[in-house]
Amino acid sequence: MVDTTADESTDAGFESVLLYLKETRGFDFTGYKRTSLSRRVRRRMAQVGIDDYGEYIDHLQVNADEFAALFNVLLINVTSFLRDPEAWQHLRDEVLPQLLAELEPESPIRVWSAGCASGEEAYSLAILLTEALGVEGFRHRVKIYATDVDEEALAQARQANYGEREVEGVPADLLERYFEHQGSRYVFRQDLRRSVIFGRNDLVQDAPISRIHLLVCRNTLMYFNAETQAKILARLNFALLPNGVLFLGKAEMLLSYDNLFTPLDLKRRLFRKVPTHGVAQGTLFAHPVSPARRSGHNPTDELREQAFSAGPVAQVVINTDDEIALINHQAEELFGLTPRDIGRPLRDLELSYRPVELRAQLERAKVEHRPLRLRDVEWQRGPNDVIWLDVRLNPLLSERELLGVSVVFHDVSAARRLLDELEHANRQLESAYEELQSTNEELETTNEELQSTVEELETTNEELQSTNEELETINEELQSTNDELQTINDRLSERSVELDDLNSFLESILTSLRSGVIVVDPEMRVIVWNRVSEEMWGLRRDEADGQHLLNLDIGLPLADLRPLVRNALVDADSTGEVTIAAVNRRGRTVSVRVVASPLRGRNGDTEGAILVLEENRPS
Ligand SMILES: C[S@@+](CC[C@H](N)C(=O)[O-])C[C@H]1O[C@@H](n2cnc3c(N)ncnc32)[C@H](O)[C@@H]1O
Structure with a gap:
């Protein structure tokens, strides 16, 4: 026995999504072909990483934007200007002239583009009719009603603003005459745009627009199942005026609706509405046999x-x-x-x-x-x-x-059976062909998505390249700054070596002197305290460095030295000396001769004072 439980629950899950859309959004997808519809729902679920229909309904409940995203996947909006050029050419050269010739010269012309997506089809019609009637004729006589169920696509259509890739199918001369070039975009002529009226119309649920001369419903019917197609076609028949023309998509053949439409050109999917005759013509007519003649019985x-x-x-x-x-x-x-x-x-x-x-x-x-x-x-x-x-x-x-x-x-049994078989075969052929076409459209959409992903990657790549180039420039600049710093560093190192040499030279001079040497800065802070000073006063150099001279705790009466040091600090030419009694590091009282001289900088300014201290030895 085959276990169908999984399939049944999957189907039930899918149906519950459709029901949810119908109840919450009023959008009824039940008339659409199941296989391709469920494939598209699953694709969207995969995009958001959900595998279970129930979970997906929860996701729809929580995320308001998800409806739009789902509709985008379900209502395939693939379209282009003059799509299937050969069919449009036939419409322009054969069908439109005949249709227009049947009308009074000034009478209005009503056209309906049903399932118009982002408007390319409606504007293609505007171009063809303007070519046939001239700008004034078009503006005064033509109304193009362009409808779709997808509000987002309609909003795009109303803008009448297309990119370079979207207008690829428009011949250069028409592009030049019917579009305004704005930067990299093309905007359909405003004066003609006014005769194109966009609106929402659900082909399954809403009443059709009436008294139509030309009805273009391309690549839309094929998404519906046979029953819904029949329903829509009856409405399209009603919408058309007697002798009105229906223009379908490449995949849509209408073989089983000869009571509603008769082909004008089957290959290009152009049909005329079948006029409604009450009674058939050309009936077999037996020759009357009059009773009078019967009675005579002549040969x-x-x-x-x-x-x-x-x-x-x-x-x-x-x-x-x-x-x-x-x-x-x-x-x-x-x-x-x-x-x-x-x-x-x-x-x-x-x-x-x-x-x-x-x-x-x-x-x-x-x-x-x-x-x-x-x-x-x-x-x-x-x-x-x-x-x-x-x-x-x-x-x-x-x-x-x-x-x-x-x-x-x-x-007519034999003919009828043949016809039934033919219709059945045709229906199968039609639905196989439509399925193929819708798969093709899906592939086109996927292709476009891939294309846009590739474009995004290309843009990102270009951005990365330019960032890379900037980084390389910055790197080069840093490298050269680095080189400069290195040179400066090298020089500084050389100077430092020189300074070290100089310092050790000075150090050895100071160390070799037999006198105490103290050097103070202009604030009287100690900057040099040589070895003899250490020995004389028992204060190490690191203890004296940076201290105010007069604050040092040594046996020398420093306050007595203040005038001498001040003098040396203020007067660059004065050298003074004084002999004072002091107590050395061993606690002995000694007489010390102190000579104070100004410390001159390179420019001759006083930068401190030099004190040379010598112990007077008793003679
Ligand atoms: C593949 S596009 C065809 C566009 C255009 N007619 C063409 O051939 O280039 C199909 C369009 O049918 C619309 N559509 C789907 N269901 C619809 C419905 N119930 N009523 C009206 N339009 C519908 C979709 O929104 C989509 O824009």
């Missing part, structure tokens, strides 16, 4: 009767009193009648109501004096025996006087 009458009887199609003749006047051989065979039935009232015979109710039709033919045709009369003769008859009633008149009515029964 010609006999011949006529025999010829009538041998006729290949079943025929009975009923006189004005509704009695059977003549029965031919075929009729005897078909209905089990015999010559004895001649003269009997029709109402007494089964023939009066089987295979079709004849009496009312007979009355009509008699009153109206017109032939009547009853098509495709089905006659169930036995459990497995059905035949179809085409019944024609022809009033027999002699100079306006009614003599009787001939009823002819054509057996």
